[in-house]
Amino acid sequence: MNEEEKDTYRRGEFARKGEVILREHEYDGIQEFDQKLPNWWLFTFYGAIVFFFGxxxxxxxxxxxxxxQERITKAVSAVNEKKSAALADTLSNLTDSVLVHEWATDESKVKAGEAIYLQVCIACHGPNMDAPTKLALSLVDQEWKYGNAPLDIFKLINNGTPPESKGMEPSGARMMPFGQSxxxxxxxxxxxxxxxxNKEDFKDY
Ligand code: HEC
Structure with a gap:
């Protein structure tokens, strides 16, 4: 019997007697078992490998x-498509004149807009819309940096500061697009x- 055969035999003997096999080395008082891994464990291990290839x-x-990733990309582009369709739909009925004479005179629409203003815009544009902290531009100074028409204002709020603009002087502060929210x-x-x-500014539309 060569060494390897002896070793196999020894293991068999141990196993038959239900004894544990200890390896010979010992480090810092720690010894190591030399046991065959249980079948249930091997089953899950090889199973995982097969599952991986599957x-x-x-x-x-x-x-x-x-x-x-594919599912999320699809879902996001579906949402974006819906949003652009909704935007196109709204814009097709929305003219400068409609904004001034129908929307801005409609109490419930103005109130809904005010509620949003008080929730988000107030942080930069201030309670009196005059941007006292200079974090943003005043909305009551009769100056409209990105166009005087009602739809220009709509587009600025929807799209934010146009990409080609440097933003506010001198801080470079920009408006974020609110069409996302x-x-x-x-x-x-x-x-x-x-x-x-700002009724005076828009009365001619
Ligand atoms: C985080 C700060 C911030 C918030 C919040 C914010 N804005 Fe602005 N807004 C700015 C800045 C900065 C500018 C100037 C951008 C520029 O010069 O390009 C600006 C510019 C504008 C302008 C153009 C003003 C002009 O005189 O031409 C309008 C209109 C406007 N904001 C509306 C809104 C509305 C409506 C909301 C809320 C939905 C809002 N903003 C929320 C920072 C903000």
Missing amino acids: MWFVYYTLGLVQSD FSPEEIASITAFIISK
Whole structure:
């Protein structure tokens, strides 16, 4: 019997007697078992390997299952499509004159816009809309940096400071696009609220 055979035999003997096999080395008083891994454990281990190849094939070769990333990208572009459709729909009925004479004179729309103003815009534009902290531009100074027309105001709120603009002087502060947080109707009602506070500026539309 060579060494290897002896070793195998020894292991068999141990196993038959139900004894544990200890390896010979010892470090800092710590010894190591030399046991065969239990079958249930090996089963889950090899099972996981087989499962991996199965899933790999299904995901990458057959393309049967969509990854989370693909599902999210699809869902986001569906939402974006819906939003641009809603925006196009709202804009098709919305003219400067409609904003001034229908939206800005409609109590409930102006109130809805004011509620949003008090919730978010007030932080930079201030309670009296005159931007006292200079974090933003005044909305009651008769100056409209990005266009005097009601729809220009709508677009600025929806899209934020245009990309080609440097923002405010001298801080470079820009307006963020609120079209991401509010529906086109909500943006229109905020615009209506701003118009209602600047009746003189918009009376000719
Ligand atoms: C975090 C600060 C901040 C908040 C919040 C904010 N704005 Fe602004 N807003 C700015 C800045 C900065 C400018 C100037 C941007 C520029 O010059 O490009 C600006 C400019 C504007 C202008 C153009 C003013 C002009 O005189 O031409 C309008 C209109 C406007 N904001 C409306 C709103 C509305 C409506 C809200 C709320 C939905 C809002 N803003 C919320 C920072 C803010």
